Amino acid sequence: MNREDARVSNPLVLNFRAFIGRAYPRVIGAHRELSWIFFNTLLPLLSVAAYVFVYAALGAPAAFAGFVILGGTMVAFWMNVLWSMAAQLYWEKEIGNLQLYMMAPMSRMALLGGMAVGGMVMTSTRAAATLILGVLIFQIVLVVVNPLLLAGIFLVTLVALYGMGMLFASVYLLYGREAWNISNLLQEPVFLGAGFYFPVQSFQRILGGPGRWIAIGVSLIPMTLGLDAMRQLLFPELLEWAFLPADIELYILIVLAVVFVFLARRALAYIERLAKQEGRLTQRHL
Amino acid sequence: MKDAIRTKELTRVFGGKKRRLRPRDAPEKRVIALDRVDTQVAEGELFGLLGPNGAGKTTLIKILATLLLPTSGSATVAGYDVAKDPYPIRQRINMVSGGETSGYGLLTTRENIWMFSQFYGIPSKVAKAEIDRLLKEFELWERRDAKVRTLSTGERQKMNMVRGFVTDPDIIFLDEPTLGLDVSAARAIRQFIRGWIQENHAKTVLLTTHYMMEADELCDRIAIIDNGRILACDTPERLKGMVKREVTVKLETDRLKDPKAFDVIEGVQNYVVKEEAQTNRTSLTFILEDDAPIGDIMSEVLNQGSKVQSMEKIDPTLEEVFISLVGKGLD
Ligand SMILES: Nc1ncnc2c1ncn2[C@@H]1O[C@H](COP(=O)(O)OP(=O)(O)OP(=O)(O)O)[C@@H](O)[C@H]1O
Numbered sequence: 001m002n003r004e005d006a007r008v009s010n011p012l013v014l015n016f017r018a019f020i021g022r023a024y025p026r027v028i029g030a031h032r033e034l035s036w037i038f039f040n041t042l043l044p045l046l047s048v049a050a051y052v053f054v055y056a057a058l059g060a061p062a063a064f065a066g067f068v069i070l071g072g073t074m075v076a077f078w079m080n081v082l083w084s085m086a087a088q089l090y091w092e093k094e095i096g097n098l099q100l101y102m103m104a105p106m107s108r109m110a111l112l113g114g115m116a117v118g119g120m121v122m123t124s125t126r127a128a129a130t131l132i133l134g135v136l137i138f139q140i141v142l143v144v145v146n147p148l149l150l151a152g153i154f155l156v157t158l159v160a161l162y163g164m165g166m167l168f169a170s171v172y173l174l175y176g177r178e179a180w181n182i183s184n185l186l187q188e189p190v191f192l193g194a195g196f197y198f199p200v201q202s203f204q205r206i207l208g209g210p211g212r213w214i215a216i217g218v219s220l221i222p223m224t225l226g227l228d229a230m231r232q233l234l235f236p237e238l239l240e241w242a243f244l245p246a247d248i249e250l251y252i253l254i255v256l257a258v259v260f261v262f263l264a265r266r267a268l269a270y271i272e273r274l275a276k277q278e279g280r281l282t283q284r285h286l
Numbered sequence: 287m288k289d290a291i292r293t294k295e296l297t298r299v300f301g302g303k304k305r306r307l308r309p310r311d312a313p314e315k316r317v318i319a320l321d322r323v324d325t326q327v328a329e330g331e332l333f334g335l336l337g338p339n340g341a342g343k344t345t346l347i348k349i350l351a352t353l354l355l356p357t358s359g360s361a362t363v364a365g366y367d368v369a370k371d372p373y374p375i376r377q378r379i380n381m382v383s384g385g386e387t388s389g390y391g392l393l394t395t396r397e398n399i400w401m402f403s404q405f406y407g408i409p410s411k412v413a414k415a416e417i418d419r420l421l422k423e424f425e426l427w428e429r430r431d432a433k434v435r436t437l438s439t440g441e442r443q444k445m446n447m448v449r450g451f452v453t454d455p456d457i458i459f460l461d462e463p464t465l466g467l468d469v470s471a472a473r474a475i476r477q478f479i480r481g482w483i484q485e486n487h488a489k490t491v492l493l494t495t496h497y498m499m500e501a502d503e504l505c506d507r508i509a510i511i512d513n514g515r516i517l518a519c520d521t522p523e524r525l526k527g528m529v530k531r532e533v534t535v536k537l538e539t540d541r542l543k544d545p546k547a548f549d550v551i552e553g554v555q556n557y558v559v560k561e562e563a564q565t566n567r568t569s570l571t572f573i574l575e576d577d578a579p580i581g582d583i584m585s586e587v588l589n590q591g592s593k594v595q596s597m598e599k600i601d602p603t604l605e606e607v608f609i610s611l612v613g614k615g616l617d
């Protein structure tokens with residue numbers, strides 16, 4: 001091989017290839033382990049079913065079943081962010097990949113970005129399966145009011161969510177094993193807080209003033225506003241349950257996305273420097 | 287000739303200082319892993335680092351691979367400072383460690399190597415062709431589509447080697463690349479390294495090892511390192527020449543009339559005689575102060591009307607060099 005072939009001087013080209021390279025195992029991996037499809041498609045449907053029955057039993061409007069199915073679909077992304085983004089760098093360090101990643105000339109954002117987009121693509125196929133099955137089984141009626149806005153909100157929600165995952169990835173790396181517990185700790189409260197199975201408006205309706213603050217607090221998790229906005233656009237008959245107008249939610253999500261990605265970048269740079277100084281983060285030496 | 291690697295007073299200390307955000311389990315003890323190391327590796331050299339566990343070999347490699355910062359002193363790789371200018375270094379280096387478990391078990395051998403090649407921006411087509419060529423060279427072709435988690439230790443290490451070499455680095459760091467491998471896998475890897483450096487004159491290899499024989503056989507120069515210090519650095523031959531040691535000579539002659547006659551020769555410290563009845567020969571093992579008495583021994587054999595059938599001088603090995611410098615062997 002000749003030298004000019006091997007060394008890429010354009011960092012944009014290099015980082016694009018690195019990004020694709022890192023995304024690849026996530027996308028391909030999904031189709032190699034068919035059991036995961038079962039766990040990630042059918043199991044979420046079970047908890048979804050439970051909520052659908054509860055709403056039906058209480059005589060809630062039919063669109064509430066749609067709320068729940070959309071929430072159950074988005075759970076896949078939250079789990080992916082928590083366990084395959086946030087915990088990822090720590091895990092990469094343990095198996096010895098991280099030092100090879102850090103030694104490569106690629107940008108660290110290509111690494112995180114590849115991880116994130118690979119995860120999104122993989123999870124999207126599963127989420128789509130959950131959504132389609134749910135809609136068919138429970139005969140949900142979707143009214144797509146504004147497809148462009150809907151797509152925009154979905155994408156920005158994912159970027160913000162995975163941006164948060166990137167940030168967590170660096171933080172987890174710093175705290176090692178203890179971070180694992182954070183993931184466990186976050187899982188259930190976020191299921192509640194982000195309103196996967198009910199509109200966050202409920203906080204305010206049930207708890208009054210303090211409830212509003214809870215809703216604002218959980219809006220830091222991009223899933224919350226994303227879900228709320230998508231529900232408004234898919235089930236307009238329940239607009240009274242909206243927390244904030246969808247377009248405002250989109251703007252907030254854009255800000256969250258930018259802030260998370262920016263912070264993730266800073267955090268990883270900081271951690272890399274710390275690792276090189278203290279010699280304990282990129283090494284398997286513990 | 288240009289320097290591929292150069293270190294000046296390179297020092298690395300672990301622990302001791304108060305750490306920001308230090309996890310509870312972080313070690314408190316201060317360890318000087320490298321202690322004012324000065325080395326110079328020329329372009330085209332196959333340079334070995336030989337040292338016991340904890341000597342600082344991996345620490346040195348990690349600093350050179352831009353994964354760790356020096357505590358003090360400096361290091362340059364391919365002319366760039368590891369602390370100030372890591373990016374151009376990263377484009378030109380790669381590293382393979384023994385017992386490495388890198389990659390993803392779900393991917394195939396080929397996919398894994400391809401993924402790592404992409405982190406260097408190598409065009410996919412170029413990378414794939416090169417991966418195939420290297421897999422064949424390592425006799426791993428049959429396992430190209432096997433999932434990585436099904437590879438044996440030897441196969442896995444060969445895959446790691448392909449991963450390291452596929453980016454065509456100018457300088458490659460090999461940290462105990464044959465660790466835990468069987469004889470044939472280790473041989474394949476050594477052969478590859480030797481071939482690579484012979485074919486590519488401007489390429490440089492920095493290799494660490496526990497195996498004396500490996501260092502001796504492969505390296506142009508060897509640094510013996512212990513406790514973070516380089517104790518000696520030279521060609522294997524010259525290192526061996528450093529150890530003052532008796533010369534051992536094995537001699538086989540036609541049956542001698544008077545095998546005790548060698549007592550009087552000056553410089554003969556000791557010798558052992560064995561009569562081989564079957565072949566009607568005598569075999570002698572001499573321990574000599576130096577080479578000088580060899581001539582006298584030969585004349586004595588001839589004087590007795592006998593002939594020398596074979597003579598073998600047993601050289602000191604790196605083992606002895608190591609023991610004399612470090613004060614212990616390499617298990
Ligand atoms: N990240 C780290 N944190 C704390 N101490 C470390 C770290 N890395 C290495 N050390 C210490 O530095 C010293 C040198 O270690 P190093 O790994 O460089 O040795 P080595 O020569 O590669 O040994 P081996 O033959 O066992 O691989 C050892 O005392 C080791 O415990």
Ligand SMILES: [Mg+2]
Binds near residue numbers: 343344345461
């Ligand atoms: Mg080591």
